[in-house]
Amino acid sequence: MEMLVVLGHLQDLLLVRLKNHKPLFENLKRSVDMFQPNMMEGHLHPLDMTQNTSESDIARIGARDDDFDSATKSGSENHEGASGDDQDPRPKKKRYHRHTQHQIQEMEAFFKECPHPDDKQRKELSRELGLEPLQVKFWFQNKRTQMKTQHERHENTQLRTENDKLRADNMRYREALSNASCPNCGGPTAIGEMSFDEHHLRLENSRLREEIDRISAIAAKYVGKPVVNYPLLSPPVPSRPLELGVGNFGGHQAGMGGEMYGAGDLLRSINAPSDADKPMIIELAVAAMEELIRMAQMGDPLWMTSLDGTTSVLNEDEYIRTFPRGIGPKPTGFKCEASRETAVVIMNHINLVEILMDVGQWSTVFSGIVSRAMTLEVLSTGVAGNYNGALQVMTAEFQVPSPLVPTRESYYVRYCKQHADGTWAVVDVSLDNLRPSPAVRCRRRPSGCLIQEMPNGYSKVTWVEHVEVDDRGVHDLYKQVVNCGNAFGAKRWVATLDRQCERLASAMATNIPTGDVGVITNQEGRKSMLKLAERMVISFCAGVSASTTHTWTTLSGTGAEDVRVMTRKSVDDPGRPPGIVLSAATSFWLPVPPKRVFDFLRDENSRSEWDILSNGGAVQEMAHIANGRDTGNCVSLLRVNSANSSQSNMLILQESCTDSTASFVIYAPVDIVAMNVVLNGGDPDYVALLPSGFAILPDGTSSHGGGGGIGETGSGGSLLTVAFQILVDSVPTAKLSLGSVATVNQLIACTVERIKASLSCDNA
The missing domain is CATH 3.30.530.20 (START domain)
Known part of the structure; x- marks a missing residue:
């Protein structure tokens, strides 16, 4: 501690007497600063924030300015026993203030909201925390310096990694090109023969060389390594448009996320x-x-x-x-x-x-x-x-x-x-x-x-x-x-x-549009219902096509050659009821324009004509969300008032959507209690759904020889796919019975016949 006192007196004396001898002052101060942190029980000088300074270090930093002139000007605030005796030439020992945990927490919280407080805010903080305004000022300065240092260190690491990757990629490409051989004679080949003609290749290489030089220069600025000019190919991500192009390739991106499937x-x-x-x-x-x-x-x-x-x-x-x-x-x-x-x-x-x-x-x-x-x-x-x-x-x-x-x-x-x-x-x-x-x-x-x-x-x-x-x-x-x-x-x-x-x-509308009607009373409920309907549509589409990669298993010998029957066991899936699920789908042609088929199937007033499960009960639309310019694009919540008391007040979630190439009417029975949670803005992912419905495509013919479309009511026929997903046993380990398969086949066959009778006959 005696050494600590001596160093304190020495530094303050130098501030007063050697201020005009700047070279000597700087040398002495550097010597003291190098020694001081180790002697002062972990107290760092405010200028030492570029070192590995933790947040707890900041809390202990004394309230001193990081500028030498302002340090001497405000020295009286940092002296113990400071008095009005201006005649005493001997400077007082500096006091290092340790902030309390409460003071640190309050300033940390304020820093998150406002890293640069003004004078008024600093004074208010100082009053609240029992600190001097300068102490608050210095704490915020040190905190900003620490955050900047951490950010720069992170950026340097990223740039260094990217720079090393660019170098490795470049060397790998050079080696691959140097080992290329002619497919005709087996001998070495010119690079241009690989894919581009020589003129195009030279232009491309010139551009790519400029690009990697630019990236290397940026990396060198932060990493501190010399810029290296790399020949030949660039990194895999060129950032400027190509002047030339040759090739013959193509494809579309796809990605099925989430709720339905494991990898096939x-x-x-x-x-x-x-x-x-x-x-x-x-x-x-x-x-x-x-x-x-x-x-x-x-x-x-x-x-x-x-x-x-x-x-x-x-x-x-x-x-x-x-x-x-x-x-x-x-x-x-x-x-x-x-x-x-x-x-x-x-x-x-x-x-x-x-x-x-x-x-x-x-x-x-x-x-x-x-x-x-x-x-x-x-x-x-x-x-x-x-x-x-x-x-x-x-x-x-x-x-x-x-x-x-x-x-x-x-x-x-x-x-x-x-x-x-x-x-x-x-x-x-x-x-x-x-x-x-x-x-x-x-x-x-x-x-x-x-x-x-x-x-x-x-x-x-x-x-x-x-x-x-x-x-x-x-x-x-x-x-x-x-x-x-x-x-x-x-x-x-x-x-x-x-x-x-x-x-x-x-879905992103900030208010409920005037086209929405029914029991939806808040924006959160509207969004939850749209999200639930979206999951229903995805599930339906995945169970219809002749996919080779889904978790469905196609059954053979089901007794109906024109119906594709698949089965799947549902276990521990909150979005689907547990048990054995059968999916049956079939497609057929109707001599009716697609728009007429779509309007017939989505209309709740005509539902009893084809929906066997509704048992002829009246269907009432309880909620309606319009989600497109076409009136057919909407999500509805329907209630079936069935004569069968066990099915009374059954709810059906339905989404209908249409464009010029395809239309869908997809629906699923939903539990009343679960639907009330959704309408109040609750999480729709835990609502169990087994969707069924219809996919309608134009048959590709029209009176004027074109492709035909959904909106062309006077041309062509329709290709209609009918699909059901039905829970046949609530025990996932149960064995599938042939009777269940026969029941599903009968259900889909009866639905098809009803649709044909309702549409084809009155159109003839």
Whole structure:
């Protein structure tokens, strides 16, 4: 302690007498500061905050200014026994103040709300805490310094990691390219022969070299390492638009999140790409992006107008001339399906990009098209805090809501990029050529969309779908609708996106619109009911298609060849009743326009004509949520007043939705008590649902030779899929009886006959 006192007197004496001898002053002060922290029981000098200072260290810091001049000016406030005796030249010993735990907690809490308090706020704090205003000021200064130091240390670590990754990637790409061989002669090959011609490659390499130099310079600024100029290829996420583009690839992102499914055997069998594959994947993605942009923007002769003037048709010969390289020639027996569609949707471009790049959101929005998907590996998350440059390897299964159309599996990479004009693009390209398999039945050439920002939160979306597929498994009933693009084409993707954007806008409404009626009285209840209906729709779509990857088991020998019956055991799932569930689905043709079928099935007044379970009881709409421009897009809560007392006051949750390519009427019985919880804003995830319903597609024919659509009431017929999910035994370990299967078959057959009788006869 004697040494401590001496050091205190020495420093204060130097402040007074050596202020004008700055060099000597600085040297002496540094010597004292180096020694002082170890001698003063852990008290750090305010200027030593760049060291590893903890929050408890800040609490102990004495109330001194970090500026030497202000330290001497305010010295009287830091002296013990300070008095008005100005004649005493000998400075007093400094006092180091320890803040109490209460003072620290109060200042910590205030710091979270306001890191930079003004004079008035500091005075109020000092009065409340029994501190001097300068003590409060110094505490906040030190706290801000500590937070800044921690933030910079975290940023340095991230930049150092990224810089090391860039170097490793670059060296790996260089080695892969240097070991390349000519596929014709087996000898060494020029880089340009791999994918680009020599001129294009040189331009691309020049741009990529500039890009990695720029990133290295940024990293060196923080990490403190010299900038290294890396030759050849760039990191996997270029940040500027390509000047040139060559290639021939494609695909769509998919991702089924959440409530329904474990990974199926087929999709799970595909592993993440190896390190050796990644350079080729990056090259495919970059070329696919350029091809997508050109495919979206080019006109004749690449795209020709159909005979009815409503759609664009790809000129395959011109396509091969324009994009001579890519994932290889079309496999034998495969058919090309290519389409392009443009629409303006009510969602801003940033939210659209987020939906496309987030596997859970994307799967939910397109649940009627995507039956299963997962992200195998994220090669890049993007730069600058957004999805610009994001690169994901994915696998997905695409569906039509019918057991008569096989699903399409695809293994692909998804690449997102922001271009110079503010346009965002998301492209998919098939990776099946990396692991050739005889089981592949669908290849995606560059497919995806361009998103352009428009005023008032709208976006213009141009969608391109381009696949090569073996469609021999498609039933004759659905061949026309598949061929015209209403099943898997760009028109269906865009129509679904447009309708879902309206639904999302409705769900985010801050007040209850005038179109909503019934028992919904608050915004929380409205949101919960929409969320429950969304889960119901996803569950329905997953139990309808001829998927190979879901947890359903298809039964054979069920006694009805035209009905697909599946079973699943439900255990410990709060969103589904426990026990054995049967799902039965069938599809058939009706000589009735799709809009008429849709209006008939969604109308509560005509429900008794086809709904056997309602036993002819009157149906009353108790709640109605409009979620789209079309009056058919809504969520309803129905009450069935059945003559059977055991079913009296049964509630039914129903969602109906329609666009130009497909319509759905989906419903599920719900428990009254559980529904009351939802209407009061409770969590809808614990409401058990077994959805049933209908999927309606135009049959692909019309009087003027086009594809036909839902809104065209005077043309074509309808393809109707009827599906039921029924709990046949509440004990999951019970054995499935043939009687249960026969009952479900009879239920679906009777429903089909009632619908045909109600619609076909009076339309004849």
